[in-house]
Amino acid sequence: MAKVTLTKTLVEKNSQLAELLAERNIEIGSKIEQSELDELYKVLETTELIELTQEDLDKEPGLASKGFEVGQVIRVKKKAEVEDFEKPKSYKVISRFRDQNNESKIYEVNEVVPADFEESRIASLLERKLISEA
Numbered sequence: 001m002a003k004v005t006l007t008k009t010l011v012e013k014n015s016q017l018a019e020l021l022a023e024r025n026i027e028i029g030s031k032i033e034q035s036e037l038d039e040l041y042k043v044l045e046t047t048e049l050i051e052l053t054q055e056d057l058d059k060e061p062g063l064a065s066k067g068f069e070v071g072q073v074i075r076v077k078k079k080a081e082v083e084d085f086e087k088p089k090s091y092k093v094i095s096r097f098r099d100q101n102n103e104s105k106i107y108e109v110n111e112v113v114p115a116d117f118e119e120s121r122i123a124s125l126l127e128r129k130l131i132s133e134a
Contacts, residue, residue: 002101003031016044023075034101042116047075088115090134091122097130 008028011018020040026032050056052072057064068074091113099105100121107113113122113131125131 002034004034004037006030006032006037014044016049017041019049020044020075038116043075046078048078049073049075090115091117091125091131092134093130094132095130097125 006021006026006028011021011028017040020043021028024040050073052063052068052070052074054070057068057070093107093109093111093113096109097107099107107130112134113125117125122131
């Protein structure tokens, strides 16, 4: 697997990434696997930081019992916006192929394509008849 360096420039461009790295005690300049960086970005896409209010603690009594306090900033899952929510398309492999970013990964027939594939990558795979809608 490829290792990437968490550069100061990368972190300066994304303050949320900087906060997440601090939460996980990952230092700028560290080398991590590309898959770990992808996972960090996935966390950023699916969570948000909120400052706890008394209302939050009243709605979720378990928070106070875990030691959380009013004013504390925590990471929570983003709520899906119901009116804009559209079920993402799902794709499956119809012809075996090797992953362009990880040469040791081979996608087998009937395997579900990961949901985090970029649209351009999906389009390319569809065009080459390597995947189809599930």
